Amino acid sequence: MATDNAVKDEKGVDRSKMQVSDTEVAVEIDGMHKWYGDFHVLKDINLKVMRGERIVIAGPSGSGKSTMIRCINRLEEHQKGKIVVDGIELTNDLKKIDEVRREVGMVFQHFNLFPHLTILENCTLAPIWVRKTPKKEAEETAMHFLERVKIPEQAHKYPGQLSGGQQQRVAIARSLCMNPRIMLFDEPTSALDPEMIKEVLDTMVGLAEEGMTMLCVTHEMGFARQVANRVIFMDQGQIVEQNEPDEFFDNPQHERTKLFLSQILH
Amino acid sequence: MAQDRNHSLAYVRTEMVQEQPAPINAKGPVAWLRQNLFATIPDTLFTIFALLLLVYIIPPMFRFLIADAIWTGDNREACIVPGAGACWAFVDAKFAQFMYGRYPFEERWRVDLTGILLVAGVIPLAMPSVPYKKWNAIFVLIIFPILAFILLTGKLGLEPVQTSLWGGLLVTLVVAIVGIVVSFPFGIFLALGRRSNMPIIKMLSIIFIEFWRGVPLITVLFMSSVMLPFFLPDGVSFDKLLRALVGVTLFASAYMAEVIRGGLQAIPKGQYEAGDAMALTFWQSTRLIILPQALTLVIPGIVNTFIGLFKDTTLVLIIGIFDLLGIVQLNFTDANWASSKTPATGLIFAAIIYFIFCFGMSRYSMYMERRLDTGHKS
Numbered sequence: 001m002a003t004d005n006a007v008k009d010e011k012g013v014d015r016s017k018m019q020v021s022d023t024e025v026a027v028e029i030d031g032m033h034k035w036y037g038d039f040h041v042l043k044d045i046n047l048k049v050m051r052g053e054r055i056v057i058a059g060p061s062g063s064g065k066s067t068m069i070r071c072i073n074r075l076e077e078h079q080k081g082k083i084v085v086d087g088i089e090l091t092n093d094l095k096k097i098d099e100v101r102r103e104v105g106m107v108f109q110h111f112n113l114f115p116h117l118t119i120l121e122n123c124t125l126a127p128i129w130v131r132k133t134p135k136k137e138a139e140e141t142a143m144h145f146l147e148r149v150k151i152p153e154q155a156h157k158y159p160g161q162l163s164g165g166q167q168q169r170v171a172i173a174r175s176l177c178m179n180p181r182i183m184l185f186d187e188p189t190s191a192l193d194p195e196m197i198k199e200v201l202d203t204m205v206g207l208a209e210e211g212m213t214m215l216c217v218t219h220e221m222g223f224a225r226q227v228a229n230r231v232i233f234m235d236q237g238q239i240v241e242q243n244e245p246d247e248f249f250d251n252p253q254h255e256r257t258k259l260f261l262s263q264i265l266h
Numbered sequence: 267m268a269q270d271r272n273h274s275l276a277y278v279r280t281e282m283v284q285e286q287p288a289p290i291n292a293k294g295p296v297a298w299l300r301q302n303l304f305a306t307i308p309d310t311l312f313t314i315f316a317l318l319l320l321v322y323i324i325p326p327m328f329r330f331l332i333a334d335a336i337w338t339g340d341n342r343e344a345c346i347v348p349g350a351g352a353c354w355a356f357v358d359a360k361f362a363q364f365m366y367g368r369y370p371f372e373e374r375w376r377v378d379l380t381g382i383l384l385v386a387g388v389i390p391l392a393m394p395s396v397p398y399k400k401w402n403a404i405f406v407l408i409i410f411p412i413l414a415f416i417l418l419t420g421k422l423g424l425e426p427v428q429t430s431l432w433g434g435l436l437v438t439l440v441v442a443i444v445g446i447v448v449s450f451p452f453g454i455f456l457a458l459g460r461r462s463n464m465p466i467i468k469m470l471s472i473i474f475i476e477f478w479r480g481v482p483l484i485t486v487l488f489m490s491s492v493m494l495p496f497f498l499p500d501g502v503s504f505d506k507l508l509r510a511l512v513g514v515t516l517f518a519s520a521y522m523a524e525v526i527r528g529g530l531q532a533i534p535k536g537q538y539e540a541g542d543a544m545a546l547t548f549w550q551s552t553r554l555i556i557l558p559q560a561l562t563l564v565i566p567g568i569v570n571t572f573i574g575l576f577k578d579t580t581l582v583l584i585i586g587i588f589d590l591l592g593i594v595q596l597n598f599t600d601a602n603w604a605s606s607k608t609p610a611t612g613l614i615f616a617a618i619i620y621f622i623f624c625f626g627m628s629r630y631s632m633y634m635e636r637r638l639d640t641g642h643k644s
Contacts, residue, residue, distance in 0.1 A: 073543055074542075075539055075542060075543060098545045098547075101544065101545035102545045104543075105543075108536060108539065108540065110534075112534075112536035112537060112539060113540075114540070114555055115640055116558050116559050116562065116638070116640055125554060125555075126544035126545065126546060129550050129554065130544060130545045130546060130550075158640040159640075160640055174544075175544075178544060178545075
């Protein structure tokens with residue numbers, strides 16, 4: 001998190017550590033197609049994400065934006081084209097898939113915390129079983145990240161005892177405990193009560209300020225303007241338009257984008 | 267407000283309303299009686315009817331079971347007196363047989379010791395506050411079965427005791443416990459198998475489950491006892507009790523599998539995805555995330571199956587194994603104790619024993635359900 005004396009720009013963001021690499025590619029998607037049975041959900045997706053980039057993906061429901069980011073950690077399988085994450089190409093090789101998943105954190109719309117485990121246990125499960133971190137060390141790391149998302153005092157409660165916003169912050173902390181190099185957010189605020197959205201977005205802004213490579217499916221346009229370097233607009237399984245956020249919102253080019261923006265920015 | 271037509275729509279609360287205690291008539295015993303027993307006229311009529319029914323049933327039951335019951339006596343003479351109630355003297359005289367069957371008298375300490383070891387292992391395991399669960403579980407699931415096998419059948423220099431001599435509660439518990447303990451993991455694997463993406467494993471699981479669910483347990487036991495020997499080469503034979511155990515276990519596994527599958531299906535897809543996204547393997551996800559939740563959800567169904575299995579053990583009677591109920595019935599024919607009250611007394615005794623075990627399982631499962639409830643489902 002940014003300290004108090006950090007220099008914040010007019011959007012309230014400390015950009016001192018937000019550097020985008022010129023050479024290092026985090027995710028590269030090349031001519032990717034995906035079908036559900038006969039239904040062609042993703043069509044010719046091409047996307048290159050550099051290390052440190054923050055990308056917001058928007059679009060109407062059913063446009064394939066969630067499916068696309070779920071392909072990046074192979075929760076969905078693509079049938080054609082190439083996806084390379086952190087230099088590892090995703091194929092049917094389970095070892096490679098696990099390797100990618102260890103480096104890519106994911107935050108879901110419905111949090112998907114494990115309701116039978118405490119908050120702390122939720123955070124230490126993967127480090128202990130996947131990274132083989134000793135329990136004590138894993139707990140220390142977990143507490144560190146729970147402090148960062150500002151809920152260390154909830155560590156011994158169960159997810160069911162927390163508010164939606166708190167649960168989503170735990171979900172973010174849980175992902176961070178694996179020390180991911182890339183974070184995927186799949187509509188992280190869509191299931192939240194209006195009063196809880198800000199606390200989650202603030203956490204995400206904090207993450208961006210630290211230079212995390214992020215791909216966020218979200219309709220939080222304020223967030224997009226604040227931290228994204230690029231907004232990608234999808235419709236009918238394809239990327240229709242992409243631009244830097246201010247340009248994207250103020251001066252959309254494609255008809256579909258204009259329609260979409262007029263619908264959401266009533 | 268209604269009078270003032272010009273009153274503006276704007277309203278700002280100046281003081282928040284403080285919490286107040288509930289009205290007096292909403293709590294206390296009188297309120298409880300009113301709400302639960304005498305709320306409406308039909309409620310009141312049902313309450314009175316139920317009370318009358320109890321008045322009608324309880325006194326004769328009390329007279330038969332306790333007041334007029336015969337507690338001591340050496341033979342039927344004691345129980346054939348006019349007006350006699352239950353013949354507890356019969357149960358008293360046959361008690362050892364009901365517990366051990368025809369297990370040799372001088373070896374019965376081995377059964378007792380097995381029972382003590384079992385209780386000593388299971389009670390601390392069942393109490394969540396007792397530490398060393400891992401070692402406790404190793405004792406109950408690995409060491410105890412070996413010790414029990416040695417003690418009961420007579421290995422390592424102990425006098426061998428044929429299983430045909432076993433009987434009574436001993437047999438009931440052996441069949442029920444082996445059935446329960448083995449069918450549980452079998453059921454889990456079958457349930458996972460039936461949901462597997464691998465076609466062969468899925469098909470084998472389905473065939474197994476549907477076959478065993480499709481045949482009555484009596485048939486299974488009868489086949490294992492009468493038909494199996496025809497298919498085995500000469501000279502090869504399995505112990506009759508062992509055959510019954512295998513039959514009961516496979517039968518219970520199929521039922522258990524379907525109960526557990528119900529639990530697996532109730533787990534939201536997001537739980538699997540969260541596990542996958544964190545690079546947990548299939549078995550890690552299953553063991554650490556899915557099964558703990560799925561099994562907790564279906565505790566009522568699992569215990570239902572256990573209780574059903576416990577009572578179904580009485581069916582081993584038809585292949586000539588005398589479990590508790592079998593041995594009680596066998597003793598009705600003892601001329602020494604034949605009286606009009608003997609069968610009723612024996613059956614009531616058997617019913618009480620079955621009830622204690624089944625009710626115990628039921629209560630314990632309710633306790634565990636409450637304990638494992640962590641609030642919201644995901």
